[in-house]
Amino acid sequence: MEGYDKHAFEPFAVTVDLAVFTVRAGVLQALLIERGQEPYAGRWALPGGFVLPAESAETAARRELAEETGLSDVSGLYLEQLRTYSEPDRDPRMRVVSVAYTALLPDAPEPRGGGDAASARWLPYDGVGPLAFDHDRILADAHDRVGAKFEYTCLATGFCPPEFTLGELQQVYETVWGTTLDRPNFRRKVLATSGFVEPVPGAARLTGGRGKPAALYRAGAATALHPPLLRPAPAPSQPSPSPSPSSAPSSSSEGRFS
Amino acid sequence: MEGYDKHAFEPFAVTVDLAVFTVRAGVLQALLIERGQEPYAGRWALPGGFVLPAESAETAARRELAEETGLSDVSGLYLEQLRTYSEPDRDPRMRVVSVAYTALLPDAPEPRGGGDAASARWLPYDGVGPLAFDHDRILADAHDRVGAKFEYTCLATGFCPPEFTLGELQQVYETVWGTTLDRPNFRRKVLATSGFVEPVPGAARLTGGRGKPAALYRAGAATALHPPLLRPAPAPSQPSPSPSPSSAPSSSSEGRFS
């Protein structure tokens, strides 16, 4: 950082890319837009855009999130920086450094193209074809991060509406992790973690369909899980093919510690 | 990402900043350089520099790491992207977006100013005065991340020389976490985690000073800790002042989930 005035430097374009997830009907979905021009015309891509001169990357991300989802108030949504992608050739047109963000939406209103993006749509995360640019990797990295955070934070409630049942919360976990969980054990763990969820006092109950009605809960004040809620270790002998959008297992060229 | 050619955008300067840690004699130290010019002349700052037109941010970070430490080979060192700092006013001279990286050094050779930085030095992490720019926050964020990763990865061996004793490894944990750990329990946990460390076969023993000589170990092949090695929960009733360089408790403006 010494000597700005002495050294030449190349200015880069700086953008934000958004990996926006929601869970609908037990399916993990991502918000994607269809590209209309080259390069990658017709391919799906992550929503995003340039960082304006007077705003931070996070401000830009929140602005883009509001534009792409069409929601008037995104201030309560979970939005966190994922990481920055800066490979010199990641955009064939010019040098673009992109700060990627992960966002979670509880309910999933079909996005209306409020912003400049013509056709933003929710697509199921599994089976999303190859995306434009390096967006496959960004989306996979975001999914990995969300899955990891589910273990030691209360992040999962970010996928739930204001009031939810423990069954819904469990389904969020199962959807993101791609596993099944034992219902009584999951219940015991969640209720034993103080501050994770709190019961809705008015003995309210939700009648969704068949079966005994479930008690409703709200997200609690806690953000961390102590001890963590570890996902079941995958069978070590079975080299199961990775579920994900086609992309490779997201092996960063950086350190070996996820 | 639609319509590059239709929209105006402002180019930014893109830099990397390095939070480089080492543990020497039970003290966590950070690699810092002293600024010679305004702004923040005379203040300590993180090493860093511009990303060159043809390189990725990680390549730039590794190049800067080699320059600032004076080490000829930094390929084996732990280096991982931390996050990107992009507040519009973080540098008073111009708009600079900085991608921060965290690096760990096992041994700590006194850095020689091989690169352009005149006086790079190791300074103890605790009590480092206010740094230049937003580097206090970057360094605190890096420390938080390293501490968190110690819980569920084998990252701690990155602070150790190729062969080390379990006492040294424990001291690394205690130094980074700022806590004390029970020695037999730590030993039991580390040895029970397959792949964390492996004994040096030649019955080698290190005679450091008094006491029974300790067996030597090498870092194993594992990168993750299952189950994690959780740090002792801080006493919840005692609002102890945060240990760190002066900076505030690193409250990101983003999501509430660390």
Added chain:
DNA sequence: TCCCTTAATGGTCAGTACGACTATAAATAG
């Protein structure tokens, strides 16, 4: 040399957490 100190190593024991599982309750579909 003998004893004390230091540090590594080995072990016990109880409380907690967790996985697997069974049982009961309360609703709907037929």
Added chain:
DNA sequence: CTATTTATAGTCGTACTGACCATTAAGGGA
């Protein structure tokens, strides 16, 4: 009314952890 479905409650054995105590193997000093 009965079967099905889902929520909820509880049990039991194992694994893990924190708090200890004991032993071993070195060095230092009187």
